[in-house]
Amino acid sequence: MAETPINGAHRVKFVTLGCKLNFSETATLGATLARHGIPTAKEGETPDICVVNTCSVTELADKKCRQHIRSLVSKYPGALVIVTGCYAQLKSKEIAAIPGVGMVLGSEQKADVMQHIERWFNDPQNVVEVTPTPQIRRFSPSCECGSRTRYFLKVQDGCDYYCSYCTIPYARGRSRSGTIAILVAQAREVAAEGGREIVITGVNIGDFGKNTGERLIDLLRRLDEVEGIERYRISSIEPDLLTDEIIEFCAQSRAFMPHFHIPLQCGSDAVLKLMRRHYGSALFAAKVERVRSLMPDAFIGVDVMVGSRGETAECFAESYDFISGLDVQHLHVFPYSERPGTMALRIPHVVPQAEKSERVARMIALSDAKQREFIGRYIGTVRPVLMEQPQPGHPMHGFTDNYIRVTVPPTESAVNTIVPVRLLSVNDDLTVNAEPATTH
Numbered sequence: 001m002a003e004t005p006i007n008g009a010h011r012v013k014f015v016t017l018g019c020k021l022n023f024s025e026t027a028t029l030g031a032t033l034a035r036h037g038i039p040t041a042k043e044g045e046t047p048d049i050c051v052v053n054t055c056s057v058t059e060l061a062d063k064k065c066r067q068h069i070r071s072l073v074s075k076y077p078g079a080l081v082i083v084t085g086c087y088a089q090l091k092s093k094e095i096a097a098i099p100g101v102g103m104v105l106g107s108e109q110k111a112d113v114m115q116h117i118e119r120w121f122n123d124p125q126n127v128v129e130v131t132p133t134p135q136i137r138r139f140s141p142s143c144e145c146g147s148r149t150r151y152f153l154k155v156q157d158g159c160d161y162y163c164s165y166c167t168i169p170y171a172r173g174r175s176r177s178g179t180i181a182i183l184v185a186q187a188r189e190v191a192a193e194g195g196r197e198i199v200i201t202g203v204n205i206g207d208f209g210k211n212t213g214e215r216l217i218d219l220l221r222r223l224d225e226v227e228g229i230e231r232y233r234i235s236s237i238e239p240d241l242l243t244d245e246i247i248e249f250c251a252q253s254r255a256f257m258p259h260f261h262i263p264l265q266c267g268s269d270a271v272l273k274l275m276r277r278h279y280g281s282a283l284f285a286a287k288v289e290r291v292r293s294l295m296p297d298a299f300i301g302v303d304v305m306v307g308s309r310g311e312t313a314e315c316f317a318e319s320y321d322f323i324s325g326l327d328v329q330h331l332h333v334f335p336y337s338e339r340p341g342t343m344a345l346r347i348p349h350v351v352p353q354a355e356k357s358e359r360v361a362r363m364i365a366l367s368d369a370k371q372r373e374f375i376g377r378y379i380g381t382v383r384p385v386l387m388e389q390p391q392p393g394h395p396m397h398g399f400t401d402n403y404i405r406v407t408v409p410p411t412e413s414a415v416n417t418i419v420p421v422r423l424l425s426v427n428d429d430l431t432v433n434a435e436p437a438t439t440h
Helices: 020-035 059-075 086-090 092-096 107-122 168-172 180-192 216-224 244-252 269-275 281-294 313-324 353-376
Strands: 012-016 049-054 080-085 103-105 128-130 142-144 151-154 197-201 231-234 259-265 299-306 330-335 382-387 396-400 405-408 418-426 432-436
Touching (some): 012 020, 020 049, 020 080, 020 107, 020 197, 049 059, 049 086, 059 080, 059 086, 080 086, 086 168, 103 107, 151 180, 180 216, 259 269, 269 313, 281 299, 299 353, 313 353, 353 418, 405 418
Parallel strands (some): 012 049, 049 080, 103 128, 197 231, 259 299, 299 330, 405 432
Antiparallel strands (some): 142 151, 382 418
């Protein structure tokens, strides 16, 4: 295929919704288009291609996707609007019916995006709807940073666990992975480009290697050996797949940060059983305790679903009390949403919307209190921070090794470098004002 198959100076705008895996795949898509002469539109430029990479984890996520799609259609009339991602995979007909949408791509078809773009520009009156495959078999590699300092390395895709509330296995297909050799080669390429930090992403990272006969722990060991990469983070890993071996390795490794994100969903064992999760609260608590014992400074994030079917007032109280007692730092709280075709719809007890909203608010307040208390432990201390590219006129941001987001006065020479900073005070948004430690 020619490097520039379309005549004219085209620009593309990306909107990414959902998880870190989506951001990784968007960045890879952007790099693909750039290689074919279609760069990302800069601030103030009018794009003639818009790509929305969607999420479908909840009905609210679907709604936000539709809002973004309609906004782009309205703002850039005549542009090719491409919709891809999980929402496109699950509800392609619904998206194709939105006036102004030019293309709907299933997850498997993104690799062939250029030929579909050419097809549309040859006949822009027709919607290109590439029928999504029910079960995606191919692993599509992805390792890009886009406009970010940190790179996102996709090591795994798909999920084999059909939790009662979830449609992701239908959107992403069965679990599959890249090989250790290929992924390590990608990490070396990042180092050669000057990248310092890699976030390891996937749908269910703990199942890495099920189709290749390899193990996640062996991948982590090989990545830790890559010269030039100073930081790794594991974006999310299921508690029953977060082995003691992985925790112990990360605690003594050269480059893996004291930072874990572990999905819980609910602190009630009765609800976890209804959700068809593969662990109980005791196992989850043991994993948190193991991390804390080996990495006292670790930041632990937790996914919490509130108001699911079967979550009675007693179950919620049990969940709230359990989470209150955990030494975790942040709760990613989201309300349960009915998803067509899921087994959860068979569960009789439905939480009223008002009650669901109240429970969400309580969990978010608990999260804020936990995160503020954690940050308070480190005010006045010095931590290493990877500095990110600031927006014009705004402070420079970065994350400490244990995932505290700090703001410092912008210094262009500090971008993409790891510098020691002293944490000074916490802001209302839970960022921390800091200064270079060398100023004292």
